[in-house]
Amino acid sequence: xxxxxxxxxxQSVLTVLGVMTVTxxxxxxxxxxxxxxxPVEATDEDIRRLRSALGLDQSLIVxxxxxxxxxxxxxxxxxxRQRTSALDLVLERVPAxxxxxxxxxxxxxxxxxxxxxxxxxxxSAKVRTTIMWLALARQAIPVFSFGLILILIxxxxxxxxxxxxRGTIQHLVLPALTLATYELALYLRLFNASxxxxxxxxxxxxxxxxxxxxxxxxxxxxxxxxxxxLVTIAGINLGLLLGGTVVTETVFSWPGVGRLIVQSVSQRDxxxxxxxxxxxxxxxxxxxxxxxxxxxxxxxxxxxx
Amino acid sequence: xxxxxVSTGVALALLFGILLLIAVVPLLPxxxxxxxxxxxxxxxxxxxxxxxxxxxxxxxxxxxxxxxRLALAGQVSLFIGFSxxxxxxxxxxxxxxxxxxxxxxxxxxIMGIADLQLSIPRVLLLIAVAAILGSGVFKLxxxxxxxxxxxxxxxxxxxxxxxxxxxxxxxxxTQGATATWNIRKHLLPNVLPQMLIVGSYELGQIIVLESAxxxxxxxxxxxxxxxxxxxxxxxxxxxxxxxxxxxxSIALFMLxxxxxxxxxxxxxxxxxxxxxxxxx
Numbered sequence: 001x002x003x004x005x006x007x008x009x010x011q012s013v014l015t016v017l018g019v020m021t022v023t024x025x026x027x028x029x030x031x032x033x034x035x036x037x038x039p040v041e042a043t044d045e046d047i048r049r050l051r052s053a054l055g056l057d058q059s060l061i062v063x064x065x066x067x068x069x070x071x072x073x074x075x076x077x078x079x080x081r082q083r084t085s086a087l088d089l090v091l092e093r094v095p096a097x098x099x100x101x102x103x104x105x106x107x108x109x110x111x112x113x114x115x116x117x118x119x120x121x122x123x124s125a126k127v128r129t130t131i132m133w134l135a136l137a138r139q140a141i142p143v144f145s146f147g148l149i150l151i152l153i154x155x156x157x158x159x160x161x162x163x164x165x166r167g168t169i170q171h172l173v174l175p176a177l178t179l180a181t182y183e184l185a186l187y188l189r190l191f192n193a194s195x196x197x198x199x200x201x202x203x204x205x206x207x208x209x210x211x212x213x214x215x216x217x218x219x220x221x222x223x224x225x226x227x228x229x230l231v232t233i234a235g236i237n238l239g240l241l242l243g244g245t246v247v248t249e250t251v252f253s254w255p256g257v258g259r260l261i262v263q264s265v266s267q268r269d270x271x272x273x274x275x276x277x278x279x280x281x282x283x284x285x286x287x288x289x290x291x292x293x294x295x296x297x298x299x300x301x302x303x304x305x
Numbered sequence: 306x307x308x309x310x311v312s313t314g315v316a317l318a319l320l321f322g323i324l325l326l327i328a329v330v331p332l333l334p335x336x337x338x339x340x341x342x343x344x345x346x347x348x349x350x351x352x353x354x355x356x357x358x359x360x361x362x363x364x365x366x367x368x369x370x371x372x373x374r375l376a377l378a379g380q381v382s383l384f385i386g387f388s389x390x391x392x393x394x395x396x397x398x399x400x401x402x403x404x405x406x407x408x409x410x411x412x413x414x415i416m417g418i419a420d421l422q423l424s425i426p427r428v429l430l431l432i433a434v435a436a437i438l439g440s441g442v443f444k445l446x447x448x449x450x451x452x453x454x455x456x457x458x459x460x461x462x463x464x465x466x467x468x469x470x471x472x473x474x475x476x477x478x479t480q481g482a483t484a485t486w487n488i489r490k491h492l493l494p495n496v497l498p499q500m501l502i503v504g505s506y507e508l509g510q511i512i513v514l515e516s517a518x519x520x521x522x523x524x525x526x527x528x529x530x531x532x533x534x535x536x537x538x539x540x541x542x543x544x545x546x547x548x549x550x551x552x553x554s555i556a557l558f559m560l561x562x563x564x565x566x567x568x569x570x571x572x573x574x575x576x577x578x579x580x581x582x583x584x585x
Contacts, residue, residue, distance in 0.1 A: 240426070265436040
């Protein structure tokens with residue numbers, strides 16, 4: 001087990017290095033940072049001086065190594081607009097993003113679990129088909145459309161909940177619902193599919209032939225097995241969730257990392273964009289690592305693979 | 306069986322509605338996605354302007370005909386969607402087959418890139434790249450294509466791994482067939498049907514991604530319309546005229562739901578769908 005965790009952690013470090021390499025080349029593609037930093041009326045002499053001050057006149061390899069060491073020390077440069085550390089600007093926004101993402105994640109997975117189980121326990125085919133159709137429909141509505149429809153109903157028409165900003169619990173309801181229902185639809189369909197797959201297994205038939213009740217078979221035998229795929233998918237889909245957070249934050253003016261990134265794009269504030277992408281990727285890689293280790297505990301076969 | 310037939314019917318009805326919008330509306334004499342008429346702005350669906358013209362789905366803030374703009378936006382979305390699927394399918398199949406057939410370092414490098422790409426959320430990667438390289442219809446199609454090959458790559462590799470051990474490939478190899486010949490004649494035809502299934506699933510995803518980017522202002526640029534862009538333009542007027550955001554949302558829903566339900570009838574909830582979701 002220790003070997004498995006070590007190897008997985010090493011892979012994560014490699015991934016983080018890879019992400020940083022990609023971001024480095026993205027920065028270079030963005031053009032000369034010296035030109036972006038200086039006012040339009042700067043002379044060639046000014047540009048040359050700043051370039052050498054920033055180390056831009058050195059070879060790409062030297063610059064790359066310098067970028068890596070800087071980034072490892074948490075230095076992503078200074079925001080071109082706010083003139084403060086890009087990383088600090090991003091870290092300030094992390095709690096808001098985590099609050100939204102975690103609420104949506106927990107809400108989505110709990111609801112999927114409850115509804116999926118009830119769906120399996122009920123004998124009414126009508127209920128089951130209706131729920132599956134609703135899930136399918138929810139999956140076909142993009143995050144921003146769904147968010148706007150919620151705003152329209154609950155803020156504009158009913159005037160029950162605020163549509164913008166962060167602060168009280170009421171502010172959290174609509175953005176969290178927007179994200180959670182998307183998660184819910186996805187997990188519900190996967191949970192249902194994996195429960196259906198378990199139903200065809202031999203051990204289920206054996207359990208029924210022993211005379212066990214339907215409820216016992218579902219809860220005691222099928223459920224533990226059907227949960228494993230859900231854990232993996234939940235980890236893998238965290239990328240989707242984090243991506244969805246970016247859009248949701250923009251819809252509801254939620255002051256998180258995603259909104260900061262989108263705002264920085266319109267202001268061409270590259271250091272902030274890079275630091276933001278890096279931090280979200282880092283969160284994503286870390287969570288995936290945790291999920292994989294959990295999975296190793298749940299299913300011994302994974303450790304060898 | 307009955308359930309599949311019902312869902313196919315629903316999918317076809319939704320897709321037919323979209324087809325009607327994007328193929329028939331441009332043929333109408335009133336088709337004009339750009340013409341502004343400030344005296345007829347923010348009309349609701351069926352609204353009549355002062356000069357007596359009836360607007361089927363109303364007008365936007367600049368008095369432009371909504372139905373025409375929705376139709377043009379649909380064409381733009383479908384163009385980007387199909388181009389991106391083709392680009393990513395070609396890249397994904399090529400890399401996946403190479404990885405699965407040659408194994409060794411080729412496989413390690415290709416799958417390493419795939420894992421790396423999966424470790425950055427796709428929307429975020431696209432935001433960063435679009436922010437730096439700029440956006441536009443063609444750039445968007447290529448960017449979406451370049452960032453979406455992993456789903457095909459993984460499935461193609463998994464299939465190539467088992468195909469390369471099959472008798473017909475082994476026998477061809479013993480008779481002196483080259484790797485190129487084997488990949489082209491034996492692997493490619495065997496993985497293509499599966500790849501088209503992945504592609505039909507991905508089409509919906511890509512259309513949603515494009516609309517999300519356009520909503521964020523990083524995709525299709527005005528004055529060209531896109532459903533995502535129209536939703537965001539309408540958000541400011543949500544209280545005054547909710548139709549501006551609701552109509553493009555409905556159009557998006559019809560297209561995406563149609564494509565998804567249709568692609569589902571191929572995979573019909575078996576292991577394949579889980580595999581595709583995992584790989585994307």
